[in-house]
Amino acid sequence: MERVINSQQIKELFSKSADILVRQVTINQNNISFHLFCVDGLVDTDMLDNNILKPLLFDPYIRNYITEAQVIEYIKNRASYETFTSIETDYDKLLKAVLSGNAAFIFDAEKKALVFDIKKFDKRSISEPNEEGTIKGAKDSFIEVIRTNTALIRRRIRTEYLVCEQMQVGRVSKTDVALCYISNIANMDTVSKIRDIINSIDIDNLPTAAFMEEYLNPNKKSLFPQVMYTQRPDRVSANLSDGRIAVIVDGIPFVFILPCQLVMLMQSPEDYANHFIVGSSLRVLRYISMVVTLLLPAFYIAATTYQNQMLPMKLALSTQEAKANVPFSSATEVLGLLLAFEILIEAGLRLPKAVGTAMSILGGIVVGQSAVAANILSPLVVVIVSLAGIAGFVVPNQDLSSAIRVIRFILSLLAAICGFFGLTVGIIILLIHLCSLDNYGVAYLSPFVDIDESNHKDTLFRFPINYFKRRPHNIAPENNTKQT
Amino acid sequence: MKGFKLKKALLLLVLLPAFMTACTFDMNRREIDEIDMVLVLGIDYKNGQYQLTALYSPGSGSGSEGGEKQDGGEGSEELASGSGKSAYLALQDLKERNKKALTLAQTGTFLIGEEAAKRGLWPCIDFLQRDETIKMESLIFITKGMSAEDFIKLGQENKKTIHEDLEAIKQKQLEALTRNDNTMVNILNDCRQSLSCVMIPYMTADDSGYKVEGYAVFNNYILRDYLDSETSDGVNFFRNLVRSYDIFIENKAGLLITYTKTKIEADLSEKAINVKVKLDFESMIKEVLTEEDIFSPQQLQKLTLEQNKYIEGILEKPVKYLIEKGLDILNLARVVENQNVAGWKDIEGSWSELLPYINYSYEIKSKVSKAFMLGVR
Structure with a gap:
């Protein structure tokens, strides 16, 4: 089977799936039409109707365009009210995008599709963390939606150096995974090691947090947890600004933090x-x-x-x-x-x-x-x-x-x-x-085993905040000045 | 490579338990309720044999053959004895006689009878220092004028819980002294300095109970004498052991020493040994026995001088004893050696001859503070 973008082929592929919508829409008198391709329940239908389809159908200028290529360009740049619009030419990527909740217009002659990011699905609202509650701390916690989770982090770290690389893991589940770090603080060798591990995962599904945790665990035979997880965005942002790396997995209300040391597991936000x-x-x-x-x-x-x-x-x-x-x-x-x-x-x-x-x-x-x-x-x-x-x-x-x-x-x-x-x-x-x-290159018992005394100020005892002048040099080797 | 690692892991899995199981053969594995814990051990010499008398708490309703049960206080205590040609053999005999295994691991007090002490300290304690379960902080006492067995039995007759009474004595000692110097470890340490006397407190018993009166003097590890109470107090001042001490100045006041610090300086000059005793102490007026106002600065000054004189008198007592008997009860050999390392070698051989000719001087400083008073006299 030829893997080019084609509505007929997609129709056949999803012929037995009731929730997949592939419907033809004609938009001008020149008989130019496209196929709307989306998953019912994953897209924002109000947005699709009011911001995308309605303006197109009532657009007075679209009749001037006589080829599909012209129509695609026009919709992408002028006709649509949707911000996140892109052109897709790859068949697999189109499927991935639509199955993730995007809507697409398939233009068969051009073998292209216009993809609109209008995901909307039922999700849990942000609530108080039930495992790491604090009296005086923030009350929000991560939920099962990756984009909400990245937003919670970015709300706290507004630097342009915060990077959220997005990847997909799982041959069947195609679970979104985000790798977050602050590029001018984090150790880039560690970042690439973790990125390689995530990219090398070849499994059909990532149903629970433990799966990802086990892949990221550098010492799988050890009983001691090697990956720290947290429900708290403030904790993730604090660790990111220390030079650590966060891994967010869609569908899991936790974020993994690496490299992980024993001392981190004994700390509580309440401290x-x-x-x-x-x-x-x-x-x-x-x-x-x-x-x-x-x-x-x-x-x-x-x-x-x-x-x-x-x-x-x-x-x-x-x-x-x-x-x-x-x-x-x-x-x-x-x-x-x-x-x-x-x-x-x-x-x-x-x-x-x-x-x-x-x-x-x-x-x-x-x-x-x-x-x-x-x-x-x-x-x-x-x-x-x-x-x-x-x-x-x-x-x-x-x-x-x-x-x-x-x-x-x-x-x-x-x-x-x-x-x-x-x-x-x-x-x-x-x-x-x-x-x-x-x-990931850092001793598990660090900073207890570190010679550098400046690392010992947040271990057994929590020194006053103004003592935390430096980030742990083995985690953030390039940029370790925390405060002056 | 994987197979090799697996083999190593399997080998370790087999060897580790095997190694540990092998270790258990010499690990004295015994449940705590299967042993009788000796609380007080008496060591005597009777009829040409060493005799051990153990006062123990029976594990779970057991006892020795013919063991005598004591019913005093909260817990029950039993008595067992064994004898042999040496103290160790006596212990073995004691263990054999007892139904359950006996352990000295919880023994808090070792009592050495007068006769055994006169035969020598080493035969009494040598087997103890080789027992790895012995508590080094357990105390050693000499029973004056009687055997340890009689001492324990007297307690039993008077319905005493002996080990608790001895524990109370230990606590009382700590109220008066900064530390108990008669622990197993300290006695063994004192035994290393062969030129000085080993000093072990002695106890007396009567119907009213037990009492520590002073020090028993051991020379060449053999019991030579008993010091009276005041001479023993002087020794405690020399050893910088005194935590509190009562001073009585007739028709004037009763005072309590609350702090003392003694420093001994030994100086060697052409074979003449000069010992300077520097004593600082603070006292508190506890009782006024005169109509005079003793709290005026002049009277307090006078009182200070009087208490200095009183304490000097206490310090002179052991010195007088030392000169008279030629026994180094003040452990001066160690002081002189430590402070005059080079000169010590020249006098070490003739130490016992030089001992009576040591010159002593005293520098006593003290301060009297007022005790809390309700009302004014």
Whole structure:
């Protein structure tokens, strides 16, 4: 089949699709006609009727043009009230444009089409971010429409250097993907690396965010999240102005940010909305919580099974007393309860909100209390696992929180096998792994591992804003002056 | 290449658990409720054998064969004993007699009986310093005039929760002193300086309870003497250990020292050793025993001089003891060595002969501050 622009061919192609409209329209007495080609439901019909078709049909001058070429030129430059009009000669590009929501006039003789960007489809309105809410911060969040999302970013960054490269991914879905960066700040090598990755994706469909995230992930085997996602346009704009790169995927209400470091995943927009001492305290609390959630169950197993000298005498005695009639080993208790905790979380996600609350009460309080009363669990284990579980929710990034939950199991297992020795080996392996991670040329533990002290001002502690003089040099190597 | 990586990963997966499992053979894997934790360990020498008396908290209702149960306070405490030709063998015997495994990991206090102390410190503590589970901050006491076993049993007869009472003594010590110098680690450290005496607090027991009275003096690791209370206080001043101390000036005032700082300067000149003791302290008037206005500047000045004299008297007591007995209870050997590294080598050999001839001088500065008063006297 010849791949030239032809209405008959398109009609045949979409003969079984009820939502595809291919209709002939005659516009002057010289019998010049074209075929309107669009997808019902994706185009703004008011715009099509009032701004494009109506002016054409009532245009007194169009009868003067006797060839299709003349008519095309006239419509494009004078007759249409639509701003975004272009001429398409490529068959595939025409299909792509129309299936994305544009309307086209097909001129068979010229084998050309006039494309009008009049997309309009039902979309969710911009609402408050449900995962990253702040009290003093902006209240808007990304939605599923790529153009709205790019607009939200451009509203905050008005520099001419903000680039939004648009690409399409997916043989079948043809999902729009935008690569955003500030060209005079971002590292262009990183930009081209990410662009190459997106261009090399050869998949039929990108149904969820995880697909794109996995393609962009430079260390796929690592449990730790390598791509940061956010719902907040202000967060994206802050990262763009730091020299990072944003990837926006149509249909996903998140934006991916790269390169990603561990420190970013521990930050919250609320840190900057509060006084710097309050912000720093909250951050320290988060890091402490991360250590607690990661190590507390393993520490308990190691201390109660191997090295009880690590416990103060009174705690050792009360632990001994609490565990006196429990038939299971500490390791079985902790690992079992951790597993039960994960089951509760997973079940809570699947259930409707009202049932979920009832189940949390039933699972957490009733079953937990009964298990303690029946001497199946020691009360201290319930406290330890609950504390570890709650501390895990303090970590702001859900992906990081999930990774920590898995590692918590592994460390607990190592502690069960050989106590603090196993736990220490586990921590060393974990640290080696974290130190070895490289995220698009930037160490994953950066700026903790950076020699440059100026990078440390927004890590464990959040310094006052006037201290942030420079952008991280490994992310924005050329232009790293942030403020003077 | 991929196959090679997979093989390496598989090998690691097999080796790591194997390695760790192998490690567990020597990891003392034992659940906390399956062990009896010794809280107080008494070390005695009786009938030509070392005897260990362990006061422990039973894991979960277990006990030793013939173990005596003590029912005092919140938790129950049991007593078990073992004997052997050495303290270590006695410990092994003790462990064998007990139904459950015994651990010294939570032992907070080691009591050394007088007889065992007279036979030597090392045989009593050597096995302890080689046990990796021992807490280095656990305290060592000498039981004056009785065996450690009797000391513990006396507590049991008087319905005391012994380990809690000993814990209370530890806290009381910390109210008067800046740190507990009788921890395992400090005693072992003191033992390294063979020219000075090792000083370990001794305890006495009566029906009313336990009391730390002063220091037991060990020379060449053997118990030689007990210092009285005031001489021991003087030692504490020399060691810069005093946090608070009561001063009583007859018919005038009772004062409480709230801050002290002692600095000892040792100077070597042609084999004459001069030791200068610089003591700064602050005190607070706690009790007025006279009708005079002792808060006037002149009276306060007078009071300051009087309290200086009082403390000088306390400082002179251990010095007098040192001169009389020729025992370096003030750890001066280490001070002289540290401050005169070159000259020390010449006098090291004759240190014990030189010790009684050391010249002492005192520079005492103090300040009296007013205590809070309701009303005016």
